Amino acid sequence: MDSIATLTPAHAPGDDCAQDVAGVTMTIVGHPDPGRVGETAAVEFDARQRVPLSRREPLFAAAGQPGRPLEDPHLSRSPIYLSFKAGEMPVWTDPAHAPSEIRPLHGAQGRAWYVGLRRRVGLLIELGLRAAPPREQHGLVGVSAATARLREQIEATAGSELPVLLSGETGTGKELAAQAIHALGRRRQQPLVAVNLSAIPDSTAASQLFGHARGAFTDAARAHDGYFLQADGGTLFLDEIGDASIGLQVQLLRALEQREIQPVGGRVRAVDVRLITATDADLDDAVAAGRFRKALLFRLCGQTLKLLPLRDRPADIAVQLVHFLDRALDGLGRREHLRLRSWTDSPWLDLEAVEAALNARWPGNSRELRAVASQAALLGANQPKIVLATSSPPAPASASRSTSAVANAAAEEPARALTESAIRATLAAHQHSVRGAARALQVAPNTLYARMRELGIPLAGALSDEELAAAHEASGGNVTMMARALGVSLRGIQRRLGRAR
Numbered sequence: 201m202d203s204i205a206t207l208t209p210a211h212a213p214g215d216d217c218a219q220d221v222a223g224v225t226m227t228i229v230g231h232p233d234p235g236r237v238g239e240t241a242a243v244e245f246d247a248r249q250r251v252p253l254s255r256r257e258p259l260f261a262a263a264g265q266p267g268r269p270l271e272d273p274h275l276s277r278s279p280i281y282l283s284f285k286a287g288e289m290p291v292w293t294d295p296a297h298a299p300s301e302i303r304p305l306h307g308a309q310g311r312a313w314y315v316g317l318r319r320r321v322g323l324l325i326e327l328g329l330r331a332a333p334p335r336e337q338h339g340l341v342g343v344s345a346a347t348a349r350l351r352e353q354i355e356a357t358a359g360s361e362l363p364v365l366l367s368g369e370t371g372t373g374k375e376l377a378a379q380a381i382h383a384l385g386r387r388r389q390q391p392l393v394a395v396n397l398s399a400i401p402d403s404t405a406a407s408q409l410f411g412h413a414r415g416a417f418t419d420a421a422r423a424h425d426g427y428f429l430q431a432d433g434g435t436l437f438l439d440e441i442g443d444a445s446i447g448l449q450v451q452l453l454r455a456l457e458q459r460e461i462q463p464v465g466g467r468v469r470a471v472d473v474r475l476i477t478a479t480d481a482d483l484d485d486a487v488a489a490g491r492f493r494k495a496l497l498f499r500l501c502g503q504t505l506k507l508l509p510l511r512d513r514p515a516d517i518a519v520q521l522v523h524f525l526d527r528a529l530d531g532l533g534r535r536e537h538l539r540l541r542s543w544t545d546s547p548w549l550d551l552e553a554v555e556a557a558l559n560a561r562w563p564g565n566s567r568e569l570r571a572v573a574s575q576a577a578l579l580g581a582n583q584p585k586i587v588l589a590t591s592s593p594p595a596p597a598s599a600s601r602s603t604s605a606v607a608n609a610a611a612e613e614p615a616r617a618l619t620e621s622a623i624r625a626t627l628a629a630h631q632h633s634v635r636g637a638a639r640a641l642q643v644a645p646n647t648l649y650a651r652m653r654e655l656g657i658p659l660a661g662a663l664s665d666e667e668l669a670a671a672h673e674a675s676g677g678n679v680t681m682m683a684r685a686l687g688v689s690l691r692g693i694q695r696r697l698g699r700a701r
């Protein structure tokens with residue numbers, strides 16, 4: 201049986217009757233050729249509620265590509281069958297020839313399983329038939345049904361002018377989603393200004409957001425346009441909206457309802473801004489506790505997009521793992537690690553590492569996965585196989601919440617657009633010089649250092665001797681390459697090397 205062309209949507213979680221389902225969707229999560237991770241096959245059940253698996257069938261395909269079989273010669277040529285019964289784990293019809301284990305997946309409510317084939321190929325099997333989504337679209341990497349749905353919601357949202365509220369744990373991609381909504385909407389030629397409210401102290405929040413007139417307060421030697429005016433005609437992305445003080449919430453409500461703002465000590469001004477907000481907190485709880493104004497929440501959630509934790513999107517874990525490894529290996533000039541070596545050699549990215557990633561909890565979600573993948577690429581660049589340190593310490597309650605260090609530093613000087621992407625883009629534009637980026641972002645270097653530590657953005661001074669040694673070995677001692685691979689400045693790495701000697 202081959203992949204089929206006519207598809208019915210995968211059922212919503214909670215429908216647990218396999219008899220109602222026409223078949224399953226299989227996604228490759230581990231393969232000797234890592235380039236195949238993310239390919240899917242939608243396979244109809246036969247008359248006995250079974251699907252065949254072999255080296256030759258079904259055919260797996262990336263979106264828009266022709267289908268290919270699994271090919272691995274370690275798998276049998278003749279099919280073995282997985283049999284499905286409502287409410288039960290699937291079973292091999294011939295257990296004596298079973299190619300290996302089947303395990304239920306975390307959070308899948310009896311509708312998805314991991315199947316390992318001869319410790320060579322890993323498959324995710326979900327009830328329901330669905331088409332293969334692109335591995336990367338609108339800047340979002342992933343092939344899970346949740347990511348496909350999120351992209352559809354982003355497209356639908358981009359066409360409207362309503363405010364959008366993005367909710368999800370830290371690192372799930374809320375800022376990426378905001379960027380995609382802006383990039384697809386009619387305001388795309390206008391600015392997108394991203395601001396993290398948790399990085400702005402209450403005392404200066406009004407003047408930073410709404411601006412101030414010259415002489416409005418002691419230090420206001422010049423008039424200042426706030427973020428709202430900087431985003432005029434475009435989009436303002438307010439991250440950590442749950443951290444806005446009640447006073448600020450009142451002003452935000454006014455800006456939304458009357459489309460005007462009042463700079464501190466200045467005249468009321470009209471402003472045309474599409475607002476996208478994000479939170480990892482439960483704002484309904486915050487309303488119940490009197491910390492968030494119901495009227496503002498009502499206004500903000502014109503459209504609400506929920507981003508699932510990464511651990512509930514196993515197909516995305518595998519695809520993002522390969523994506524982040526590829527990027528890190530590219531920096532080291534070692535992308536060949538992610539190509540099929542030969543069917544006889546064991547792959548650099550083996551199934552053990554993939555399974556470890558699928559089983560990890562990823563409290564810091566994709567941000568944590570990216571950091572773990574970058575470190576694994578570095579440490580494993582000269583090794584026969586990757587070792588994935590998935591036991592990375594859980595992210596703090598929220599990796600993007602302000603720490604007292606950030607709050608204190610921010611209090612010294614206005615913090616500007618301190619979101620992860622803004623910092624990374626500015627660093628890249630300044631050869632990773634933190635001082636240069638801090639100047640461009642108009643923040644004190646200490647504010648930027650603290651925020652970078654908080655977001656897990658690499659700093660040369662914080663690199664361990666082990667990381668340094670691995671990068672040194674992987675780059676053959678080329679310091680420029682080391683700096684590129686580690687994502688830090690050349691000067692920083694030279695200083696750090698001096699210290700290490």
Ligand SMILES: Nc1ncnc2c1ncn2[C@@H]1O[C@H](COP(=O)(O)OP(=O)(O)OP(=O)(O)O)[C@@H](O)[C@H]1O
Binds near residue numbers: 340368370374478621
């Ligand atoms: N679907 C995805 N595809 C590729 N990269 C992703 C995806 N989701 C998140 N990331 C990466 O993870 C990191 C964190 O993403 P982002 O800043 O958008 O998350 P967030 O939910 O806004 O986090 P926070 O709440 O902490 O601000 C970024 O480097 C981003 O590129």
